[in-house]
Amino acid sequence: MLTTQLQTAGETFVAAVTATPEMEAFVRAKAVFRADPELQDLRKRLSQRSGELQAKQTTGALTQQEIDEVQFLQNTLNAHPITVQFVQARHAIIARLGECNEAVSEEIGFDFAAAAAPQSCCG
């Protein structure tokens, strides 16, 4: 249960992060990435082919040509300027959040994120 003071500090922090150029750029880049029809089509094809190939892999019927095809789709998606911009914007906001975590951690005397992050693969 969060105290009023903690809620207020949390809301202030959220407002401050939201107002950063990094967050604004990230939100814009994400919206463009999601809405672009060419990328939507690429993601759909990639997901479809990956699913089909995964099924084939279990039966041993997968060919090199099919692997190359999926690799090509993935590379095309990754190299698209909109994707590149989205990934760069994501890196920038994550770096900013990392700086924020350092500032919080310095006050509390241990790593905030390491303690507060949801449990990962190791339980």
Add this chain to the structure above:
Amino acid sequence: MHNIEKQIESGAMSLEEVAGKLGVAVVATAEYRALNAAEKRYQNDIQARELYGRFREQQRTVQLMQQLGKATPEDMEHLENLQKDIETNETLAGYFDAQEKLVALLRDLNEFISSRLNMDFAALSKPQRGCCG
């Protein structure tokens, strides 16, 4: 909210300063103070520290023996007995309880922030140490 945005835009307050204030708010909570008190108690309780040291040592031994396939029932029983001693030791039980309560609070705070940011603040900003780091 607008006030904060203006202060950041004008450079009167940095984002790191706002984050620092969040840390200050955590330090002011009952859970944080309780953990501090429990930690001091633990540091001053030689018996509790010695018991925990023996437990950790036995835990390492059992893990090593298990890896080598040589863990004996006696090794396991010794570890279980030490675990029981820890659970009934007031200082240690209080210390672990205080740790759990503070971690629960920090997770709630992270959820509060992350749901508003639409991204997981702690998961994205924690130092990367690989999967089981």
